[in-house]
Amino acid sequence: MPDDGLPLCASAELEESGRAHVFDVQLWHRPARAFALRFEGRVVAYMNRCAHVPTEMDWRPGEFLDDQRHFIVCAMHGAVYEPTTGQCIAGPCAGQRLMAVRVTERDGQVYWYPSADVRPVEFDVPSPDRTP
Numbered sequence: 001m002p003d004d005g006l007p008l009c010a011s012a013e014l015e016e017s018g019r020a021h022v023f024d025v026q027l028w029h030r031p032a033r034a035f036a037l038r039f040e041g042r043v044v045a046y047m048n049r050c051a052h053v054p055t056e057m058d059w060r061p062g063e064f065l066d067d068q069r070h071f072i073v074c075a076m077h078g079a080v081y082e083p084t085t086g087q088c089i090a091g092p093c094a095g096q097r098l099m100a101v102r103v104t105e106r107d108g109q110v111y112w113y114p115s116a117d118v119r120p121v122e123f124d125v126p127s128p129d130r131t132p
Contacts (some may be wrong), residue, residue: 005104005111006120008045014038014110017069019062022048023112025101026119034101034118035064036110039083043110045103046086047118050074051096072098 009021020037027047033056036045048056057074058064064072065083072081079091086098102113114120 005102005113008036008103008110008112011043011105011108011110014043016041017065020058020064021110022058022062024121025114026121027099028117029119031121032118034112035062036101036103036112037064037083042084043103043105044083044086045101045112046072046098047101049099050076050079050093051081051088051098052077052079052091052093 008023013021014037016038018038020035022033022035025032025034033048034045035048035058036043048058050057052074053076055076057072057076059075066073071089072083073079074091077092079088079093081088081098086100088094088096101118102115104111
């Protein structure tokens with residue numbers, strides 16, 4: 001893996017307290033999704049899995065924030081998370097956290113960093129000597 005992270009999206013795609021950028025990953029060698037959003041001027045990213053029940057949380061694709069755009073809210077059971085820390089502050093998993101995905105932003109680009117648990121999706125690419 002590159003030391004400088006994997007390109008995720010252009011910085012301009014993430015508006016303050018706006019729609020998230022959802023991306024495919026492997027979590028523990030299984031297909032999963034993660035999301036990145038801008039909150040209080042910085043980009044944060046988490047696995048798209050509620051700490052209460054491991055289900056995707058977005059209300060509509062890329063929509064994670066409440067109506068006032070202050071908190072991440074799970075569409076399934078209403079767990080409320082603080083966007084900058086991923087800490088659940090209300091609901092059935094109070095005190096737990098979302099699984100963070102490390103991200104950085106530089107030169108107009110957002111990058112994400114694989115970990116031991118969260119890896120890039122591996123595509124089945126045919127070898128060059130195979131003919132279609």
